[in-house]
Amino acid sequence: MNKKESQRLDIVSTKPNYSSLEGFKRFWPFLKPVFFWLVLGVLLTIPVGGLDAAVASFLKPFMDNVMVEKDTEFAKQVPYIIVAFTIVQGICIYASNLVNTYVGARIATNLKKTLYKKLLQADISFFDKNTSGIVINRFAADADTATSGLVSNAKLFLSKFWSSVGLVCVLLYNSWQLCFIAVGVLIFLFIPISIVRKKVSKSIAKSVKSGTQLSTRYVETYSGIKIIKSFNLQKTLFEKFNVNVEELFKISMKMTRDTNWLGPVMHVVTAIGVAGVLYYGLHLITTGVITSGTFVAFIAALIMLYTPIKSIGNNYVGLQTSLLALERIYDVIDLYNVEEAQQDNQNRLEGIHKSIKFDHVDFSYDGRRKILKDISFEVPVGSKVALVGNSGGGKSTITALIPRLYELDSGKVMIDEHDINEYSITSLRDNISMVFQDNFLFDGTVRENLMYGNENASQDQIDFAIKSAFLDDFIKKLPQGLDTLIGERGLLLSGGQKQRLAIARAILKNAPVVILDEATSALDNKSEKVVQRALDKLMEGRTTIVIAHRLSTIMDADKILVINDGKLVEEGSHSELLEKNGAYSVLYNSQFAHKESATEEENS
Numbered sequence: 001m002n003k004k005e006s007q008r009l010d011i012v013s014t015k016p017n018y019s020s021l022e023g024f025k026r027f028w029p030f031l032k033p034v035f036f037w038l039v040l041g042v043l044l045t046i047p048v049g050g051l052d053a054a055v056a057s058f059l060k061p062f063m064d065n066v067m068v069e070k071d072t073e074f075a076k077q078v079p080y081i082i083v084a085f086t087i088v089q090g091i092c093i094y095a096s097n098l099v100n101t102y103v104g105a106r107i108a109t110n111l112k113k114t115l116y117k118k119l120l121q122a123d124i125s126f127f128d129k130n131t132s133g134i135v136i137n138r139f140a141a142d143a144d145t146a147t148s149g150l151v152s153n154a155k156l157f158l159s160k161f162w163s164s165v166g167l168v169c170v171l172l173y174n175s176w177q178l179c180f181i182a183v184g185v186l187i188f189l190f191i192p193i194s195i196v197r198k199k200v201s202k203s204i205a206k207s208v209k210s211g212t213q214l215s216t217r218y219v220e221t222y223s224g225i226k227i228i229k230s231f232n233l234q235k236t237l238f239e240k241f242n243v244n245v246e247e248l249f250k251i252s253m254k255m256t257r258d259t260n261w262l263g264p265v266m267h268v269v270t271a272i273g274v275a276g277v278l279y280y281g282l283h284l285i286t287t288g289v290i291t292s293g294t295f296v297a298f299i300a301a302l303i304m305l306y307t308p309i310k311s312i313g314n315n316y317v318g319l320q321t322s323l324l325a326l327e328r329i330y331d332v333i334d335l336y337n338v339e340e341a342q343q344d345n346q347n348r349l350e351g352i353h354k355s356i357k358f359d360h361v362d363f364s365y366d367g368r369r370k371i372l373k374d375i376s377f378e379v380p381v382g383s384k385v386a387l388v389g390n391s392g393g394g395k396s397t398i399t400a401l402i403p404r405l406y407e408l409d410s411g412k413v414m415i416d417e418h419d420i421n422e423y424s425i426t427s428l429r430d431n432i433s434m435v436f437q438d439n440f441l442f443d444g445t446v447r448e449n450l451m452y453g454n455e456n457a458s459q460d461q462i463d464f465a466i467k468s469a470f471l472d473d474f475i476k477k478l479p480q481g482l483d484t485l486i487g488e489r490g491l492l493l494s495g496g497q498k499q500r501l502a503i504a505r506a507i508l509k510n511a512p513v514v515i516l517d518e519a520t521s522a523l524d525n526k527s528e529k530v531v532q533r534a535l536d537k538l539m540e541g542r543t544t545i546v547i548a549h550r551l552s553t554i555m556d557a558d559k560i561l562v563i564n565d566g567k568l569v570e571e572g573s574h575s576e577l578l579e580k581n582g583a584y585s586v587l588y589n590s591q592f593a594h595k596e597s598a599t600e601e602e603n604s
Ligand SMILES: Nc1ncnc2c1ncn2[C@@H]1O[C@H](COP(=O)(O)OP(=O)(O)OP(=O)(O)O)[C@@H](O)[C@H]1O
Pocket: 128, 365, 366, 371, 389, 390, 391, 392, 393, 394, 395, 396, 397, 398
């Protein structure tokens, strides 16, 4: 796999990639801020677990004093002591729940912040390679899965750990021989646990993959609903969904089959332990090695010890699920991205004074298929350069390289004779406004959407941008003017209005370089004219690179570059290129002829 391919997250690992120590080290940055609370939580679990042992150990004097020696003095105190102990235990349980929940929620929140930052910084190529379902699952759901499972299991494990330590001490104190039998049988539990571990890891990886596909289906349905309805795709999509959801059902049933036998096996193993203790205990009592009180206390402690072990099966799957989710999180955190890798000491780009230059640029999206081949050209400051050429030729790709949305394979893109890699990415992008064919609007009001162009824009600046984009009449008619909600994806706006809002946003950004990617090709003639006028306002006094299919909009460009199949085949002004009678002239004549024949058809 080459570097450009290495960002795919759909390959879910089935084997743990980290040793426990490595895993802990990686988790440390998230544990550190809550370490005090974590220690407090652990300390609070000591009395919770330890008091179980205390309760069990009271049974011995109770039995021996009352039953055997008929001395009730101490026994009378025991019920009060037990109630007092359990009250203390209850308070500790409450406090430890509170502290542990705080620790878990804090870690999950910090993990989500780290992951979201990572998502915002991820290279565009990451989004080309990973589906929306992957993003939702890997960046949001995994943080909850990892922490909720880890915290609940750690809480359970810790409290049971301390109670087990206490109970084993009680067992040892009462009879080391019986303790040997009781604890010895537990060794047999390691075999089924390791079998389950392997099977569960595989199933969890499969279920993550299926769950991801399911999430993608939901997102696709949401964003593609118009196409789904107009092509009557409901049945097709439902069938695909059906396959995914049934697969998930099968995986979860398999997981249940693979793991649920662990419970009964634990039951049998612990029962063998109890049976062994009873068998040998009888011998020890009859030979006078232990008293009956000792024996009763021993059995009580043993039952308490075995109870959590029997539920290990269920907890184990939860724990394994969380650990694997944590590993997937590490995969995401380890993803390389250009923004994060950048040095802090990079120069800020403060405007453009000379030119934007492509110097022998080669580019591929996947490291294999070359999209741009040896592209060299210069855009002098303040000029308007147009990119034309065949569909899929690489025009949009060229424009994406200027704000470093993708990294080059070789060659250089330069601003004012400096490689753009020398400037900080933020400052580079601050200097460029892009208007696309399909402009994304955020959920919120018209004003909020405009102000994404400039968060500190004054009312005067906003008014100017609206006027320049010919949006003032439209906004006056909106029920709440600038503060009208336009909804996610700007559904309340027409195509042309959306375009003009995007142009107003770009005007507000006031960047010296403007890149227009086929900004008017989706519009009808009337809207195109208004949008074109708005674009002219945006381009005024700025360095502009325009991609256009309609040559009529770029005939006045200072320079036209013809890009065919990733190569720059011609360069010059409209009249120079027509004179050359080459690729541009073919393109121009085909459009012109097309227009003429269309007009003839209309006239006839
Ligand atoms: N994100 C991407 N990942 C992989 N390949 C891509 C990606 N975007 C574009 N391509 C490929 O790169 C080539 C050039 O695409 P590009 O969009 O730059 O062409 P274009 O000249 O702008 O086309 P059009 O005029 O049709 O918009 C095409 O073959 C396309 O399939």
